[in-house]
Amino acid sequence: MTGELSPIDKAKFVAAKRAADMVEDGMRVGLGTGSTAAWLVRCLGEMVRDDGLKFKGVPTSTRTAELARDVGIEVISLDEAKWLDLTIDGADEFDSELNLIKGGGGALLQEKIVATASDQMVVITDASKEVETLGAFPLPVEVIPFGWQTTKALIEETLVSMDVLGRQTTLRMNGEVPYITDEGNHIIDLHLNRIGNARQLAMVLNQMPGVVENGLFIDICDRVVIGYGDGRVVVRDINEGTEEEDRLDFVEDDNLFSDLLE
CATH class of the missing domain: 3.30.70.260 (ACT domain)
Known part of the structure; x- marks a missing residue:
């Protein structure tokens, strides 16, 4: 698979893969919308299929719900879940305080409702989305x-x-x-x-x-997972004031991801 991926897609993939490891059995998890969140849903589907991971996903859009069902994730509504352990989503921009601009994919309302109904929000992204001051992205x-x-x-x-x-x-x-x-x-x-x-x-x-x-997410994000094209992943925790770096190996062949490369 990695031979067909651009550096930016590799960065999105490793960020999604690292964040997927934060999901544990029995959790209720908000599933974001957008290109990076689609990698996450695929990674979680792989864990459901291969590792027996059992959790319930609350999608933030109809297209995320369809993808989640396609890869075998149990989908429930926010009303059914009532409260979530974790929401994982992408962002169009983030700053040093982990304030965000979101909504490039058009799902900002449901994304904000789901994120604020969660114990933690984790953003998965690539390094190009980090800015000194928000606003370059509409x-x-x-x-x-x-x-x-x-x-x-x-x-x-x-x-x-x-x-x-x-x-x-x-x-x-x-x-x-x-x-x-x-x-x-x-x-x-x-x-x-x-x-x-x-x-x-x-x-x-x-x-x-x-x-x-509006698409400004202020004081909502707890952690950001930043992926790089060489497989490096940085996890920054705003509450703990920590930053950890890791490196992930790529999975070379998995048809769960094939349609994301088309």
């Missing part, structure tokens, strides 16, 4: 369809008084029609370039009528 804001243009204008007006470098906003599209989230909402992407006070911006955005949730 910040997604989920809004209800009714009056979305008014909500967009209100957001733009509010950004004038925020500590941000850019103020362009765009409605996320799916081809020629607006992108629709699993909850039936739209997403407005904020092209801010730099966010000086992420905590303040998150609070202000969520006070606006029409805004459902």
Whole structure:
């Protein structure tokens, strides 16, 4: 398998593999959405199949739920689980305090609900996602369809008084029609370039009528697992103030991962 993987995919794979080892029998685990989270679900499916791992997964999107079922993971809803031991998800950006921008895959609302209903949140990522200051990646804001243009204008007006470098906003599209989230909402992407006070911006955005949730995850992530293309993995724990480095061997042949390479 590794001969077909790009360095970035190798980094995502080893991060996912390392995080999968954190899942233990009997756990209730939030399963993230996105390309890196897909590697995680595949790794966990392999552990269910080959090692007899028994746990219950709570997906953060319909596509994650479908993938989890396909690889043999028992899927339940958050209402059934009530509370989770662990959520493992990707991120579009993270800073030194493990604050995140998420929502590039369009599932930020369910991702934030699941993450905050967990004892711990672990982010799996590659080194390119680490930034000094959040904001280079567009910040997604989920809004209800009714009056979305008014909500967009209100957001733009509010950004004038925020500590941000850019103020362009765009409605996320799916081809020629607006992108629709699993909850039936739209997403407005904020092209801010730099966010000086992420905590303040998150609070202000969520006070606006029409805004459902924003992609700033503040004080939610506990650990980040950073993968590298040479197999190195760094695990950073914000609560313990620790950083550990390891190296993982690649699995050369496993059809669980074949469709991720297409």
